[in-house]
Structures are given as structure tokens and as C-alpha cells.
Amino acid sequence: MASSSVSKKLHPYPTGWYVLAKCDEIKSGTLVTKQFTGKDVVLFRTKSGKLSIVDAYCPHMGAHFGHGGDVVGETIRCPFHYFCFDIKGTCTETGYNTSPPTKAILKTYHHKEINGFIIIWHDINNSSPSWHIPETDNTDWSEVMTADYELNSHPQETTENSVDVGHFSVVHKYTNVHDLKELTTDGPYLNASYGFSREGGILNNAGIKAQINIHVHGLGYSFVEVTLPAMGLQTRQYVFPTPIADGKIILKIGMSVKKIEKPSKLNPFLAVIPKKIVNKLVLKQAFKGYAHDVSQDFDVWQHKTFIEQPALAMGDGPIIKYRKWANQFYVGLNENT
Ligand code: FES
Ligand SMILES: [Fe+2]
Known part of the structure; x- marks a missing residue:
């Protein structure tokens, strides 16, 4: 049974x-x-x-x-x-x-x-929106570079990735993963923050320490503020899973980079290049790294099943809190609609 x-x-x-x-x-x-x-x-x-x-x-x-x-x-x-x-x-x-x-x-x-x-x-009833996504201040930020992927997955599954602390080290090979701020929720908004290190990061700086602050607005709109303090680099990484059909999403990812103040912090060679070019170069390179990291999840997402009551262990992260929060987006829905 x-x-x-x-x-x-x-x-x-x-x-x-x-x-x-x-x-x-x-x-x-x-x-x-x-x-x-x-x-x-x-x-x-x-x-x-x-x-x-x-x-x-x-x-x-x-x-x-x-x-x-x-x-x-x-x-x-x-x-x-x-x-x-x-x-x-x-x-x-x-x-x-x-x-x-x-x-x-x-x-x-x-x-x-x-x-x-x-x-x-x-909304299944085509009702007016019951909540809104805030505008972000984009002054001093680059354009948003994007890419689309069609995947066999679901917005809840891809969004869960940002609180699935266990997979950070296994799938993405991040080390020293730790909480910076406990997960909090406010209606359709969820926030969590982590720190970790990663090898071979942007412009090949190894062992670089990153802090991420995750902003989730419902299951279709998230962005992650990523800060690399030692390099003076800040990026916003957007994650937009849009359900196009039953079991199919278009995952749009996007990245924007905050204007680089001190290019030499990133790499001494960048000091001699005009800042405008540095910004473009860093966006291109950072986006490449981001797209690479996201694509590491694709194979699992495309073939996994949803387990309603997972057999969780210490180190998994706040999966249950996330799932409870996510329930609000299913109110009034049932298997036949
Ligand atoms: S105008 Fe006749 S089908 Fe649209
Ligand atoms: Fe992931």
C-alpha cells in the first residue's frame, strides 16, 4: 500500500x-x-x-x-x-x-x-492579487542578464533549493555552510541567510567566502543577494520558476552586479581596465558561474519525486518550515483543478 x-x-x-x-x-x-x-x-x-x-x-x-x-x-x-x-x-x-x-x-x-x-x-478564481512584490532599488546596479531553461519540475521544488542547506555542500561543493540568520516568514515572503565558502569562484578566486540573503516572494519569484566581502562584490541572483504545464516549468535565472568600486580587490589586473568594461566583464563572468551552479541541480530536479513527509536528518536545513509556509499557495486548490 x-x-x-x-x-x-x-x-x-x-x-x-x-x-x-x-x-x-x-x-x-x-x-x-x-x-x-x-x-x-x-x-x-x-x-x-x-x-x-x-x-x-x-x-x-x-x-x-x-x-x-x-x-x-x-x-x-x-x-x-x-x-x-x-x-x-x-x-x-x-x-x-x-x-x-x-x-x-x-x-x-x-x-x-x-x-x-x-x-x-x-489565482484559480482569477481574483485580484492578494499581495505584491516590492520594487528593488536598482540604482548602481547593472542590467539583469538572464537565461531560460525548460525543465520537468515544479516551482515549489526549485524554490525549496534555497533552504535545502544539505545539498549546498553535496551538489554545489560549498564548504563551511552556516546560518547567518534564521529563516523567517511574513505572509507570502520568506527570508533566510547563509554563509559559505566556495572553490574556483568568480574570476577563479579560490576559497572565497560568500554571504547570501534569500528573498522569496511566493513560489515564482525569488532573488538572492550574494556578497563576497573580500572582493567587494555584490550580486543579485534572480530565480523565476514559471509553471507552463503540469510538471513543466521555464526556469528563468537572472543576475545583476553592483557597480564595482575597487576592481583591484577582485583581481589586480582589472585595475588598469576602464571601469565600464570591468563591470561588463564581471557580470558576464559571474553570470557564467551562477548558471553553472544552478545547472548542477537540473538532473535531480528533473527526475525527483515530491515526498510529502521527508525522512529528514540534522543538517538538512529548515525544510519543514519552508513546506508549512508554502502551503498557503495551495489554499482552495485540489487535484481536479
Ligand atoms: S475576429 Fe472572429 S475569431 Fe476573432
Ligand atoms: Fe541548488
């Missing part, structure tokens, strides 16, 4: 905010289709720059906006009969200069543009 402690399927689409794109990916006057929670949604930006996220299918007779549709002025236009819809989903015209049918209402999704990313609110 299967025991509940062995495995339980997590609901594929927990409530919360998820990243769909970088803001600059959707230029004014264009539209882009994205997969999200087992369906297609279409993002469009009007000529004046306003963004909207709508159902992919036209409420008139079901054509897909992403296949031949376009943006006309402040509306999205369907390729089939040229019905146009504004950013609120109201039909503003038909292709025949007749009055728009009152029933032709295009579904729109709650969204925001924050910290350079387009985030969509997912």
Missing part, C-alpha cells in the same frame, strides 16, 4: 506571481505568445506602450491572436475577422464597421511590470 509519506503530487499551479518575460521583450506595437499554466496567453504592448495580457483565443469565434494577430494603435486585432480589443478586453470594433457584440469580451490577466520583468498573477 502506498504511504502518504512516499510521494504526493503537488498541485501544478500554486497561487502567486510568476515571471513571463523581461519588459523589453515586448516592444510597443507587438505581441508575443507565452505558455502559462497549461494554456497560451498573449502579451501585447500598445503603440503608446501600455501592456496587457489576454487569453490567446478570440471570444468571437476562437482564432488565436498569436497566429496572425497584430497590434493596431491601442488594441489587439484578431486575424480572423479583424475584431479589435483594448487592454481591458473590451471589443472596440469589428472588421465590418458594425457594433461590437456585447458578449465579445476578451479575458485579461492581472499583471505588473516590476524590476524589469513582466509578472502575471495566477
Whole structure:
């Protein structure tokens, strides 16, 4: 008989905010289709720059906006009969200069543009967002470099990684892993902080000490502040798992580096290079290291199962606290939805 402690399927689409794109990916006057929670949604930006996220299918007779549709002025236009819809989903015209049918209402999704990313609110009842993600102050920070990976995983599993202290040393080979601050939660927000050392770090500085401060806003939006005090280096590492289908996510990772004050602290050779170039170089190199570290988890994530009551040992980290916190994103969901 299967025991509940062995495995339980997590609901594929927990409530919360998820990243769909970088803001600059959707230029004014264009539209882009994205997969999200087992369906297609279409993002469009009007000529004046306003963004909207709508159902992919036209409420008139079901054509897909992403296949031949376009943006006309402040509306999205369907390729089939040229019905146009504004950013609120109201039909503003038909292709025949007749009055728009009152029933032709295009579904729109709650969204925001924050910290350079387009985030969509997912709630099974399409209710208004019950919480928000704060803006971060990006003064003195570089652009955010990103990469996308399509993985067989789940946002709860990838986000759990940041509190899975045990795997830091096994998978990532970090040493001297210790708590800097105990895990705390505040509604949908979770915070934890650790210190550790790692070999062959940025620009190949071995045995470098790092401090990480983890900010988790729901299961779809996390960022980690990483500080390497000896090198005077600070980075923000973004982790955005977005559920595109049952058991499938797009993991978008991103990195931004704080302007380097003293390049020579990083590497004496950098002192003679213009600061602008140093910043670019460090971002590129640090991102490479980050992408490498994240990819070390992929094989485990893609093949693991979710164990509801894990057989935990000392050294595992605050897994149970994390799981209890994560439960709030499943309220009102069940296996059939
Ligand atoms: S199906 Fe979109 S206008 Fe007819
Ligand atoms: Fe990891």
C-alpha cells in the first residue's frame, strides 16, 4: 500500500506571481505568445506602450491572436475577422464597421511590470492579487542578464533549493555552510541567510567566502543577494520558476552586479581596465558561474519525486518550515483543478 509519506503530487499551479518575460521583450506595437499554466496567453504592448495580457483565443469565434494577430494603435486585432480589443478586453470594433457584440469580451490577466520583468498573477478564481512584490532599488546596479531553461519540475521544488542547506555542500561543493540568520516568514515572503565558502569562484578566486540573503516572494519569484566581502562584490541572483504545464516549468535565472568600486580587490589586473568594461566583464563572468551552479541541480530536479513527509536528518536545513509556509499557495486548490 502506498504511504502518504512516499510521494504526493503537488498541485501544478500554486497561487502567486510568476515571471513571463523581461519588459523589453515586448516592444510597443507587438505581441508575443507565452505558455502559462497549461494554456497560451498573449502579451501585447500598445503603440503608446501600455501592456496587457489576454487569453490567446478570440471570444468571437476562437482564432488565436498569436497566429496572425497584430497590434493596431491601442488594441489587439484578431486575424480572423479583424475584431479589435483594448487592454481591458473590451471589443472596440469589428472588421465590418458594425457594433461590437456585447458578449465579445476578451479575458485579461492581472499583471505588473516590476524590476524589469513582466509578472502575471495566477489565482484559480482569477481574483485580484492578494499581495505584491516590492520594487528593488536598482540604482548602481547593472542590467539583469538572464537565461531560460525548460525543465520537468515544479516551482515549489526549485524554490525549496534555497533552504535545502544539505545539498549546498553535496551538489554545489560549498564548504563551511552556516546560518547567518534564521529563516523567517511574513505572509507570502520568506527570508533566510547563509554563509559559505566556495572553490574556483568568480574570476577563479579560490576559497572565497560568500554571504547570501534569500528573498522569496511566493513560489515564482525569488532573488538572492550574494556578497563576497573580500572582493567587494555584490550580486543579485534572480530565480523565476514559471509553471507552463503540469510538471513543466521555464526556469528563468537572472543576475545583476553592483557597480564595482575597487576592481583591484577582485583581481589586480582589472585595475588598469576602464571601469565600464570591468563591470561588463564581471557580470558576464559571474553570470557564467551562477548558471553553472544552478545547472548542477537540473538532473535531480528533473527526475525527483515530491515526498510529502521527508525522512529528514540534522543538517538538512529548515525544510519543514519552508513546506508549512508554502502551503498557503495551495489554499482552495485540489487535484481536479
Ligand atoms: S475569431 Fe476573432 S475576429 Fe472572429
Ligand atoms: Fe541548488
